[in-house]
Amino acid sequence: MDNGRLIAISGLYKHFPMGKDRFTALKNISLSISEGEFTGFVGPSGSGKTTILNIIGSLDSPSSGTVTVLGRDVGTLSHKEAAGLRNHYIGFIFQTYNLLPVYSVYENVEFPLLLLKMGAAERKKAVLKALEWVGLSDKIKSRPSQLSGGECQRVAIARAMVKRPSVVLADEPTANLDAENSHHILKTMVGLNRELRTTFVFATHDSKVIQYLKRKISLIDGMVVSDET
């Protein structure tokens, strides 16, 4: 990390092939995100929010420019190195929760720790603590199909947080939730950000989320049009 900068983006372009042509999803983006920020990419559908989040999360790579996460240039990482980066330092929260349907709540939250090969006792302690953060200690044996949308998203937050990542990337985390659940989820994340100093980066166009963001980076047609703190 460079002077507390967790993420550094410079001259980022991302193109997708579209038939014989190509579609440019991100155009010349340069910015940085520091440790402990609670920030979000804001913009209408198709503005490039999810694309930039995917690149930061090393799920995708830049067409040109550089994106450095925790000092690692994601454009040059091999699949294995990218998986290692995600495994150790990045937590994901998806719009559709993406919980593993055949696992219980406990097993879903435990999953990232199994990949980290953490010991059983330590793992159990961490899972129970994460479920305590999101208020789901009484649901550890439930399957995702037995939970409400809000509860599912809280499980997803616990899964993202359980390994104490440096950064959590949340893509439209409240899109499938009602207002009450959305606020509950966001308050949980604000609390974790404050308590654990975890950096949260959102991609959203939901006003309920936007009002919680400390920094709003507005994107339109793949370009940063404003960056407000």
Next chain:
Amino acid sequence: MVALKLAFRNLVGAGLRTWLNVFVLSLSFVVIIWQNGLIEGWNVQARRDMIDWEIGGGQYWHETYDPYDPFTLQDSHGPIPGELISGMKAQELAPVLITQASFYPEGRIMSVLLKGIDPDQDILKLPATALKGNENDDVIPVMIGTRMARNNRLDVGSTITIRWRDANGTFDAAEAGIVQIFKTNVPAIDNGQMWLPLNRLQEMLQLPGEATMLVLKPGDHAVTNIQGWTFRNQQYLLSDIDAIIRQKSIGGSILYVILLALALLAIFDTQVLSIFRRRREIGTHMALGMTRFQVVQLFTLEGAMHGILAAIVAALYGIPLLSIQAVQGFSMPQGADDYGLAIAEKIFPAYSTGLILGTTAVVLVVTTIVSFMPARKIANMTPTDAIRGKLQ
């Protein structure tokens, strides 16, 4: 270890879907083993019946005897060699005299092989004792098989005229009475043959003390290099049935491969459907930090564990089922004994350790391979596409 734990968790978590796959795969285990066991059982039974009823522990043939050339029969006989007399007296050898003849059932003329056998022999399973006590009757006591009886509408008590040529080439004829109809799985000693007391046939042919061949008791050692006689061992005498078995084995192998392919097609289909349906899950695995190798490993292990569970389930219901059938036998369709092969009314499947272990190993290996193939394909998706459940 992690992959093993996750694969097990996935299988248990999938509940009914897992057990359905496992049951289908277990069926293929059982059917493949049963089908091969049946063929093996048939082979074992056919060889055993031939040994019991026809060839014993081997045969001494008169040097000119050729069972496939009826023209040799007229001269294929000779005095029983001195080296074999003691064995014959000790009931370790059963002499058989063979000649061609004609008989006249219901006014027709039919060819027949007359075979003289000692009524006291117990080397072959032929119920020759039925010929005993009638040797000096005017009517020649004759024993025939069920096929011969059916084809010529003969029954116990039926009388027929037999016409033959003796050693001097003189034709002679006499009445013969059916005293016994035996049932055997070996058509080669039944169709077109009549068995009568050896002494009586020697007398009819004017060949006292002569035989065409001598059947050795199974397990006894043969004396070789006897002037004018050739010893044919079991291996030689079973070569025809062994050739048929080899041919059947090829057919059996084809059926084995077809059954295996059908089972694996089902598994492959299920795995492909399952894996492609779970691509969002695979994307999530990747987002959470799984490498492509770990994804492939996980899904391949799931497939292999399906195979292992299927083997266990197959054992649970297959062992009792197949054991019962190995004892009760499998009834062959009516008319199977007319196929010209030694087929019993019931075949008792024989399951060798090699068959069971081999089938299990083959199914496990191939199940693993068909799980690996779609897993490898889907692991090559970009994580962003996989998370969205998009097909490439």
